[in-house]
Amino acid sequence: MLLEVNHLQTEFQLKHGTVKAVNDISFSIEKGEILAIVGESGSGKSVTSLSVMGLVQNPGKVVGGEILFKGEDLLKKSKAEMQAIRGDQISMIFQEPMTSLNPVYRIKDQIMESIMTHMKLSKKEAWERAVHMLEVVGIPSPRERAMDYPHQMSGGMRQRVMIAMALSCRPELLIADEPTTALDVTIQAQILDLLYHMREKFNMAVLLITHDLGVVSEAADRVIVMYCGQIVEEADVRSLFANPMHPYTLGLLKSIPRLEDESDGPLYMIKGMVPNPLKMPAGCPFSDRCDRCMERCRREAPALKEIDGHKVRCFLYDSETEEAQV
Template sequence: MLLEVKNLKTEFKMRKGIVKAVDDVSFSIDQGKVLAVVGESGSGKSVTSLSIMGLLQDPGKVTGGEVLFKGEDLLQKNKKEMQAIRGHHISMIFQEPMTSLNPVYKIKDQLTESIMLHMKLSKKEALERAVEMLELVGIPSARERADEYPHQMSGGMRQRVMIAMALACNPELLIADEPTTALDVTIQAQILELLGEMRKKFNMAVLLITHDLGVVSETADRVVVMYCGKVMENAEVKEIFANPLHPYTNGLLKSIPSLEDDSEEPLYMIRGMVPNPLKMPSGCPFSDRCEKCMERCRQEMPDLVDIGGHEVRCFMYSGEKEEA
């Protein structure tokens, strides 16, 4: 097992109370596999990735759990040890490349910095490696483009630069946080294809954070569905699409428009809104929006139960166990 997240808890201490952004989250990723984490905005996906990377800003703080990378707990590492791991063993593609790339530095300077730090190469060797990576991710005239600033590139090109930067030191785990956000459909397909090629080339694991279930169906091996900081469902990608158990997962799948659907019915929409994180309901966080809500759901938090390798947090399945 390459990465194991066990009972991770991350909180933000606010003036009006404590926000449990990540609440008892567990999952694992094998070498070379793709795990997708899906859910609406505010479900805790990005905070989970930042907690793993040790990049939380105040007032965010990891308050419990373990993040085991090759058996070592990253939460016990000091700042210097994490700097040696980030960019080398674990890399991250951030959600918006224009804000992630420094606008006052040329592309080559931003690429060569981490290469020189982690691979101990000279500046000339690092530049050659940077150009090689830009060519690898499909940027034409890579040597000339390396001499440009981020604002001189299109959104798709900047995203390719971010991928080149993330892969420059041959990481074992890549965290991709909404890697196709704000890109048009054609560029999205190119970026996803590129990530797939790079994963196979380097045999790296990928933690893909997205709200796009179409992307998930094409790229992931396993899916974790999050809602209000909790894991609601965790299963193989084929199982999630063929046999979704949680009402929230069902709602997400029913919300996807289909080219084969010729009915005149309006597109399905999950009713209600995500609850205020400072005023969470006492029971299941999805209870107010759930079409199958029982009285028990409003009073108690269901456990995450394992039904033959398919985990689900719902009282409809609380009587079933792995042997079922």
């Protein structure tokens, strides 16, 4: 197993209380696998990725669990050890390339910095590798474009630069946080094809963070659905789309427009809003928005249970609930 996260807990200590952004989640990724984490904004997706990278900023802090990368707990690593791992063995594509790329440095300098830091190459060798990586990710005239500043490139090109930078040291794990956000459909498809090709070429594992289930259906091997810092469902991508078990997952899927849908009415929308993290409901966090909410859901928090390889956090599949419905 390449990455194994066990009972991870990340909290933010705020003036008015504690926000449990990641609340006791566990998952694993094998080498060469694409695992997608989906959910609405505020579900804990990005904080999970930042926790793995060791980049959670104050007032946030990982307060429990373990993050095993090739059998070693990253939470026990020093800052210097994590700096050596980041960008080398584990890389990350951040959500917005325009804010992630430094506007006052040329593209070549930003890619070469990572290469020279981790691969100990000379400046000339780093330059050649930077040009090669720009060529790999499909940027035309890579030697000329390497001399550009970020503002001289389109959004799709900047995203390709971020991917080139992330892959420049051939990491074993790539974390892609909303890699297709704000890109048009054509460029989005190109970026997804590129990530898939890079996975095949380098046998690299990918942790894909997104809210777009269309992206998940095209790219992922397995899917984790998060809500309010918890995993509410986990399955392989075919099982999840063919047989969604949690009402939240079903709501997300019903919200996607379909070509075969002949209805001229409005799209389905999950009612209500994600609860305030400082005022979470007593029972299931999704209870106030759930179409199948029972009285028990408002009193107790369901546990994540496995049913034929499909994990779900819902009382609808609990034996006690099934007996009561008979």
